[in-house]
Amino acid sequence: MAADFAAVVLAGGRARRLGGVDKILLPIGGRSLLDRTLDAAADAEPVIAVGPPRATARAVEWTSEDPPGGGPLAGVHAGLLKVPASISLVAVLAGDHPHLTPATISRLLEALRAEPEVPGAVLVDADGERQWLVGMWRIPALHKAMPAAVRNRSIRSCFAPLDPLPVPATDAEVSDVDTPDDLRRARNPHLPKA
């Protein structure tokens, strides 16, 4: 079946908590964080990566917020501007979640389709905490929330008023790589939290 949703993958940032490395190129199980995220978005078309262009296993369209380094929301906004008007749904994905899969994205899509009135669906962890940067959104709703969001840069205050559907996720799906300990555990999932 032809894809009917786009993906915006966030691939900028400074990775200060990891000492300033190019975080999304870090390999986990032989694939970079970025390639793992792109694999999860395999059913999306187009896939727009937002950040400085790097080599990827799958061809993607690159763009950047202006000026670069404006934060994740500025990245979402820049990516949205590249989505063709004929597409009404977009997966917004941080590029630093190593354990997303196409099945994760399908669950978000199905949840959203089952609720035609809601603007989006996002992953939630076992405690009910929402993962704002792993979600599927109706593009008009997201566009409406963007200008104020980009101004104040708060991810929560951008997305929370839209009241997206919470989609339960495994611990692995909601885990991201922010710190050296996160990286250690992403590479060795059996290790306990430090």
Ligand SMILES: Nc1nc2c(ncn2[C@@H]2O[C@H](COP(=O)(O)OP(=O)(O)OP(=O)(O)O)[C@@H](O)[C@H]2O)c(=O)[nH]1
């Ligand atoms: N395009 C773009 N993406 C960003 C920006 N800041 C963060 N991201 C992406 O957003 C996701 C979440 O990033 P964070 O971990 O919150 O920020 P970070 O800058 O990567 O890391 P820290 O400096 O440790 O906070 C990751 O996929 C980053 O690649 C930005 O300014 N522009």
